[in-house]
Amino acid sequence: MQKWFSLSEIKRLIGSLYSLMGLRKKADREAWQSRPRKAIGGGLEYHIFSLPQEIQHAMKIKTSNEKIQALESKPAGRLGSVEGAKLQIKEKAEKTVNKNLRLEGMLKADCLDDLAKRRMNAKLEIIKLWEEFEKSSTEGKTASQYLFCCAYNHGQIEVADSVKDVISTISQSSLMMWIKQARNEGIVRLAGKYGNRKKTGVFYANQQLNDFIVAMFKQYPHCCAKQVWRGICANMQRFEIESAPSLRTVARFMDDWKRDNMAEYELMKNPDKYRGKLMPAFGNASQGIDRYLQLWETDSTPTDVMLKDGRHTIIGVIDVASRRPKVFISKTSNSVAVGLLMRRAIIDWGVPDCVKTDNGTDYVSRHITELFKSLEIEQSLCPPFTPQAKPHIERFFGTFTREFLELVPGYIGHSVPDRVDIEQRKSFAERITRGKEKDVDALPELTAVELQRQCDEWIENVYLKTPHSGLNGKAPIDFIADWINSGKPVHRITDPMSIQALDYLLAEVPGNKGIRNITKNGIRVDTFNFIAPELAVHIGAQVRVKYDPFNAGYINVYWLDGEVLCVAQCPEITGVSRAELAQVATAKSKQLQSEQRKKHKSVMRSMKPKNVGKEILQHYKDMPGRYIGPENVIEYNSPALQQAADQVGAIEAMSEPLTVDEINASAHKVTPEQEKLMAEIIDLEERKKANAEREKEEKKARAARYEEMLAANFEGISEDDDKWRRYWETSAEGRTHIRMKNFDAEPWPIINAR
Known part of the structure; x- marks a missing residue:
């Protein structure tokens, strides 16, 4: 049996059911199974089982007819066997086709919408009632069908209201058609063939129009149907169409495309929202992380709370295995602020095996990398613009914002829409009068120190005691208690000298990465000269210095290879304490994705939607306009105009010519130009x-x-x-x-x- 057919062979077998061009478009649209054709002329050939049932049916009927014709060409002595073969081939083909149609109909029945299912079920119920009626009828089949339809239409047959609401009356021809359809094509045929013209319009037949709208979505995600329609009108010759589709057709296709390609459209419109809502997240980021202090994740985010000294930043760290978090409130985020958070976490929890950070300058600075290297902590860097690489700290920030920060006085919202919603809580009159009278409720109430204290209390008393889904319903404090009480090791820094050494490792470095020259006046740092007896024999050498974390009058001096040289002091400020400083800089962006981006770039290059505005303007400029001929001018006059004209004439007549001196004087005047x-x-x-x-x-x-x-x-x-x-x-x-x-x-x- 032949299984592979070219489009020409399929067209020959199905006759006028489809044109050759229609078959080619249908094959591309429905992705029929194909392979290269080895015969002369090349092209593709398609497997028969990947073709639609209607085409398979037509091909099998045509094949059966050809076989019958071949049998009929044999000698007349075999006429009886020929006639028998005719019937056998026809019956076999019809049974096979009908069986396939019924099986396909049963599968499609589950995918019908509610209205189609109601139509199908109502017709099935009527067919069932007819079969019961036929058993008790003494008339012939045709007369019984006529009597059944009359009885149904006059309400003499008991039927459910749901059936009567869908089909109030029936005719004999309709009943016969339903029975035949159910037997030959399956029960799904009873639902009707409504909506078969979907995706057959001009935008599906003309790929250039389709690509143009996709390019417009990529360049202008919020463009309206009228803008797209005008762009099509300006490029009709380019798209090889005689007339543009209607505005309503364009709007309907745009709505259908957005609905059918929701993820792709969201990626065009808002890649960050796409990543949060529609990007697949089938994996488990904490898989293999089962030890306390095995892996930390750290990141920074705005506080969304206005404080008395302005808006601040939250730097957070979380232990992945136990989900134990810690935060540090800082004005901005730099390596010093990150180091202070690491100090608190290391002293309170212990030393981790690995810390996962992003590529922000505050996390990859020499200050932080040297700290991790000194403590033998592995630093794992996330790829640029991939916040999903550290999902645990990101999720904690989300929970922290929703469950705690939104209840803190001074909360201003996580985004502009959130801020607008907060403002809308007050009436229009209250918002107007707020400019005249100071709004006490809108003034910041907390300082950074107070917010830090409240954050620590919420984490210790609420978050750590709340069951966590990532811990199979166990609270973080229970995980930590089980780990410690079982005697499992925890690497801690408890010795006072070790803590002091940690503080020196966390000390801030001056500008130029702390590198300074020893001069005859000492070491110059922040407009001050620091001196020490040990420096006298090393004048001219380069060293690296760090601030003393406890006293602003001292600096620690190291050779470039890290060896300690001495401690230098500034006599003018010796003994002045140095306060903790923190600065933050967050860096979040995104990566773009993927095959969709490549496709969009290709479409953008071919469609060039950036020029659509100029094309629309040029299209309307080239349109023929209404010719306006010369005017039939009638001179306008009024008594006042006539009187003024007479006065002007009299003045001109009275004016005398200029003298020679006046003419010479006017010749030397400078004109405005x-x-x-x-x-x-x-x-x-x-x-x-x-x-x-x-x-x-x-x-x-x-x-x-x-x-x-x-x-x-x-x-x-x-x-x-x-x-x-x-x-x-x-x-x-x-x-x-x-x-x-x-x-x-x-x-x-x-x-x-x-």
């Missing part, structure tokens, strides 16, 4: 002078930037700074600067003058 030109010349000279001064200052700034890098021996500079340095050294300005500097450094020759 000449004054304007002179002002422009003066302004141009002033701008040239200002540009020259600015260029001079910029050259000085570039030279100072290079000298600052040179002073650090180009160590620790970023990749961008290194690229700029190499480019500047090869430029004319840089070569001149270096040549002049070397010239100044060379000793002047001694000239003996007599």
Whole structure:
């Protein structure tokens, strides 16, 4: 039996059911199973079982007819066997097709909507009632069907109201058709073929139109149907269409596309929301993490609470195995603030095996990386723009915001819509009068210290005691208690000297990564000179310094390889205590995704929706307009205008010619146009002078930037700074600067003058 057919062979077998072009579009749209055709001409051939049932049915009937014709061409002596073969082939084909249709109908019946199911069930109930009626009838089949339909229409047959509501009357022809459809095509055929024209419109037949709308969604996610329709009207020749679809058709297709491609549209409109709502999350980020202090996750987020000293940032850390969190309230987030949070967590909990952070500058700074390296803690960096790589701290921040921060005085909302909702809680009159009278409720009530205390209390008394789904319903405090009470080891820092050493590791470094030169005046840090007897024999050497975490008058001095040199002090400020400082900088972005992005870029390149505004304008400019001919002008006049004209004429007649002196004097007057030109010349000279001064200052700034890098021996500079340095050294300005500097450094020759 032949199983693979080309489109030409299928067209020959099914006749006029589909055109060759219609078959090709249907094969592409429904993704029929295909393979390359080995015969001459190439192309594709399709497996018969991947074709729709109606096409299979038509092909089998055609094949049966061809077989019958072949049998009929044989000698007349075999006429009886031919006739028998005809019947056998027809019956076999019809039984096979009807069986497949019934099986397909049973599968499709479960996918029907409510209205279609009601129609199908009502017709099935009527067929069942007819079969019972036929058994008790003494008339022939045709007469019985007629009597049954009359009895049903006059309400003489008891039937459920649900059936009568759907089908109030029936005819004999309808009853016969339903019975035949149920027997040959399955029960799903009784539901009717409503909606078979879906996805057959112009946007599905013309791929360019489809791609144009997808490109518009990508470039302008919130575009309306009228804008898209005007873009189509401006590009009809490009899309090879004679007339544009109606505005309603465009709007209907846009709504259908958004509904059928909800995830793709959300990715175009809001990638962050797509990642949170629609991106698959089938895995388990805590799989394999079963030990206390095995893995920590840390991140930063705005507090969403307005404090007396402004808005602050929350830096958080969570132990993945126990879900134990700790937060630190800081004005901003930098490496110093992250280090202080690590200090609190290490002293209170213990030393972790690994800490997972993002790629923000506050987490990958030398200060933090050296801290982890000194404590032999592994630092795991998440890929850029992937907050889902550290889901536990992200989920804690969500819970922390919803269950705690929203109840804190001064909560301003997590987003602009949240803030608007908070403002809408007051009536319009209250919002208007708030500008005249100070709103006491809107003033911040808490300081950063007070908020820190409340956060710590909520974590210790609420969060740790609440059952957690990630711990199979166990509370975090119970997990910690079970771990500690079982005698399992916990690496802690309890010795006072070790805690003091930890504080020195966490000490902040000055600018330029703490690298300084020892001069004859000592070490210069923050406009102060720090001195020590040990520095006297190392003048000119480079060292790295750190602030003393407890006294602002001292600094710790190290060699560049980390070896301790000494402790230097500033006599002017010795003994002044140094307060804890914290600064924060959060960095969150996103990654883009995937095959959808590549497809969108391809469509964008081909459709170029950025130019649709110009195309629409040009399309309307090219449209033929209504010609306006010359006007039939009638001179307008009034008594007042006539009187004024007479006065003007009299004045002109009375005016005398100018004398020669007056003419010569007027010739030397400067016209307004000449004054304007002179002002422009003066302004141009002033701008040239200002540009020259600015260029001079910029050259000085570039030279100072290079000298600052040179002073650090180009160590620790970023990749961008290194690229700029190499480019500047090869430029004319840089070569001149270096040549002049070397010239100044060379000793002047001694000239003996007599």
